[in-house]
Amino acid sequence: MITVSQIRGGKGYMSKHLSANDYYSENETVIGHWHGKSAWALGLEGQEVTAQAFDSLAINRHPHYGGKLRPRDSKVSFHDFVVSAPKSVSVVALVGGDERLREAYDHCVEKAFARLESFAARRERKGKFHGSEEYVRTGDTVAAVFKHDASRLLDPQLHTHLVFANLTWDQKTGQWFALQPKLMAEESKAWIRGRFYRDLEKACQQLGYRTQRDYEGFRLLEMRKSTEVAMSQRAVQRQRFEQRYTQTFGRRPSKKRIEYFIKDRKGAALKRFRDEFEVAFGTKPSAQQVSEFVVDWRSDKMATSSKDQVAQVRHHRLTVEQRSEVQYLVKQAQERERESQQKTNAQGIVPDNEPLSMTPPSISKAKPFKAAKEKSMPPRVVKSNQRIEAIRRMKRGVAVARASQGHPASLLAAQIRLVAKKNNANQRRI
Structure with a gap:
């Protein structure tokens, strides 16, 4: 899956959301790295992402010299493209401990990044195009790349934030412009997403796994759905929220409303429900109605945690049989890969x-x-x-x-x- 969101006023976004280790720890950090052709031009390519450089780009300033980059400032600071692995791949890589899958996933994300960057563009505002939505492709970006391996509810979830600064360099004019991500977003919904899944599926097959196409792109065939569900607590919360919303308001929640559910903390979730209820029914909800509806919200990060503690949480979510199933799946795949290599060598x-x-x-x-x-x-x-x-x-x-x-x-x-x-x-x- 590839999702896209805008970040406005991005100063502080890195420390609050991106560098926090897998969303769960305040005391551990995830180190991001700069990528993209514009990153090279700014002297950032391959370097660790620092708060100083990130916050400078958020306000349209050079990360080293402080000068203004593009001619116009903007409320939009970054465009966050999140690339996620199928749940079954995440479970086997992280719970089953198959590092080969994690490496394959990272390699496929690199390919997806290159494809996204090729569709980077800027708006054309001069002459007859003044005020229009015409754009010119530049294929040039600067992005902070952060790798995470868990959801906020500690589900195993390989996903990578490709945080593109609202900035692109146009070689023809020799100027910085605001990034127009329209083409990137459109292509990520179909072609780039499809290529990412095909690349990752092929890599899984080469590592000895059997796959099956589904709505998520593909899944590892020999993993039972019940194991995936046990490792998808946030998805279960979302399904239950949609059911409660439909029963209460008589209609399914919009995609935007579901996004609010995912992002809201407890106070915001309570206020949003009370306001919705009053608009829909002309009266305030009772305390019981509020408590029955608002049962999930975006949790705070833990004050302290470690990877071992997170592994224990995941361990206890699976039954003994499910844990054995995941380990057996990894061993079978490794054996198939060895047999394939032996056949290849024996056949010349x-x-x-x-x-x-x-x-x-x-x-x-x-x-x-x-x-x-x-x-x-x-x-x-x-x-x-x-x-x-x-x-x-x-x-x-x-x-x-x-x-x-x-x-x-x-x-x-x-x-x-x-x-x-x-x-x-x-x-x-x-």
Whole structure:
């Protein structure tokens, strides 16, 4: 999933929301890093995100020299794109301890970032375009990237904040402009989101996991839904809120109202419900109605916590059977990956760090009549045929290996070519 939100008056946003470790600890911090072509131009690329640099960009100032960057200031400071892994992947990576999945997820997020940046743009305001919504693509951004691995309710949830500053550099004009994220947001809903899931699904398959497409993009096939639900406390809260809202007001809550539910703290949640109830029914709700409706709100961070404590919370949310299931799933995937690598090596696919050998297969494995036929051929023709046969076997090995990793297309194509070749040979004999 990729969600987008605007950040207005972003000074202090980093310390309150982004650097707080996985949303749960006040005393531990998550270190973000700067990325993007504009980050390089500002001397930030690859560096740790500091509050000073983050707050400077929030108010349209150079992070090192303090000078004004784009000509006009804006109330919008940042655009926060959040890229999330499917729940089943998060559970296996974080609860099952499969670091391979976490690395694969991070690599796929890097690809998604590059695609998002390619759609960065600025508004065109000059001449006939004054006051219009015309834009020019720049493909240039500066973003603070923060990696988190938990929801506020401590559910395992791999997600990355790509916090794009409201800033882009236009190479043609040699100027800074406000970032126009319209194209980025539009493409993230379909194409970029789809590519992210396809990349991650392919990586999971290569690591030995079996997958299944669903509304979230895909899921790990061998994980039961009940395990995902046990690790999705915030999703359960949201579903129950929608049910309460529908029963109380006679209509489903809008997406905006659900966002309020997710973000509101207790005081704001109480006030919002009382105001809604009074507008809808012309009277104030009773204390019982308030207490029955407002049962969830955005919790504060813990004063102290550790990763071990969070792991214990997650551990107790699963039954013994569910915990065993997750561990077994990881072991099965690791075993499949090892078997796939062994098959690949046995079928002539040489690792990248080894030279490719074109030694032809042993003549003793060939059919007798074929060996007799080769004796009558010139040595040059025999060697040529042997090289062709070695290449064919190598390609066949590649196709089989890809098929074992969930990509049967190349194997099918090879089989189709083989059948066509045999048919052509039969026709010539006729």
